[in-house]
Amino acid sequence: MLNLDFEAEKQLGPELIGNEKLVWAGRPKKGIVFRAIDIFIIPFSAIWLGGFIWMTTSSNDFNSMPFRLFQIPFYAAGLFMLFGRFIWDSMMRANTVYGLTENRVIIKSGIFSTKTQSYYIKSIPQINIREKSEGRGTIELNKGGFLSGVGMRGNWEPPIPQLELIENARDVYNTILKLQHS
Known part of the structure; x- marks a missing residue:
């Protein structure tokens, strides 16, 4: 039997059509999550x-005001890649049902802003x-098409819609398969 997350169920209520009922409602894992790609991204x-x-800090040639202003986007990108992307990803998952x-x-x-996708x-x-x-686990809902083999999770939106880092993923997966064949 699948569990219904009460808060997720409440947020999804307005999305239901007619007398449609939720079979399952859930959320992705909260907090900071490290992924396999981080083995490369963190050192870089x-x-x-x-x-x-x-x-x-090493040379006076780079300390002029125009060059310091030029450096700001590069510092921002480095800080985001090292720390900010984890915070952004965590915030995205905290606001996902x-x-x-x-x-x-x-x-x-x-x-x-809220985006609702329905498949x-x-x-x-x-x-x-x-x-x-x-x-x-993560369940990917492959829509087919050009990006169907690309499965890199970015910090905004994956190219393949997915139910990411959910509890009891196998039970949800099996339920989707049963509903597909009913």
């Missing part, structure tokens, strides 16, 4: 930021699951 970001700090009805998968998210279960050509040992 540290080198990027360290290089600019070293340049501005997922719902599953008999007919649709609903994804509602956003920080400054009819029977029209999703491929569903993939990635699980961790504790039962948490």
